[in-house]
Amino acid sequence: MSDEELRERIIDQIRTVYDPEIPVNIYELGLIYKLEVDEGMVKVEMTLTSPACPVAESMPMEVNEKIQAMEGVKDVDLQLVWDPPWSKELMTDEAKLALDMF
Numbered sequence: 001m002s003d004e005e006l007r008e009r010i011i012d013q014i015r016t017v018y019d020p021e022i023p024v025n026i027y028e029l030g031l032i033y034k035l036e037v038d039e040g041m042v043k044v045e046m047t048l049t050s051p052a053c054p055v056a057e058s059m060p061m062e063v064n065e066k067i068q069a070m071e072g073v074k075d076v077d078l079q080l081v082w083d084p085p086w087s088k089e090l091m092t093d094e095a096k097l098a099l100d101m102f
Contacts, residue, residue, distance in 0.1 A: 003037040006072045010035060010042065013066050019048075020055060024098050026063070030090025033081060040074035042067055047086045056080075 001009075014032060015025045022029065026046070034045035046063065048056055064078045088101060095101075 001072050003039065006040070006042075006070075007035060007037045009070065010037065010067055010073075013070060014063060017059065017063055017066065019053075019059070022049070022099065024091075024095045026059070028092045028095035028098075029086075030092065030095070031086060040072055042073055042076045044076065044078045045081050046078065047081055049086050051082060 011027060014027045014035075017026045018024065019026060019029060019031075026032065029049070031048060032044065032046050034043065036043040044063065044067070046060060048059065053059075060078055060080045064076050067073055067076045067078075088096075091099075091101070
């Protein structure tokens with residue numbers, strides 16, 4: 001499997017993770033800032049909607065575990081970052097539509 005194929009499968013897996021307060025997956029919310037795959041080594045930079053988010057500890061762990069369990073993944077380096085701060089402008093059009101934000 002190519003790195004690009006694995007990256008697309010990882011995105012599909014990330015789309016199964018939802019912010020408990022917002023009925024949209026974290027990928028569409030724009031919480032994933034970077035996703036790189038190099039020979040099974042996965043680097044992820046993600047954020048949360050707020051540093052005070054109640055899932056600040058559990059959500060990154062959930063994302064890490066879901067990616068780590070995937071076939072073809074050798075290791076995951078997941079970093080939780082706060083810069084740039086998350087904003088509604090990072091959401092996909094689908095997420096904005098789902099949340100009636102147009």
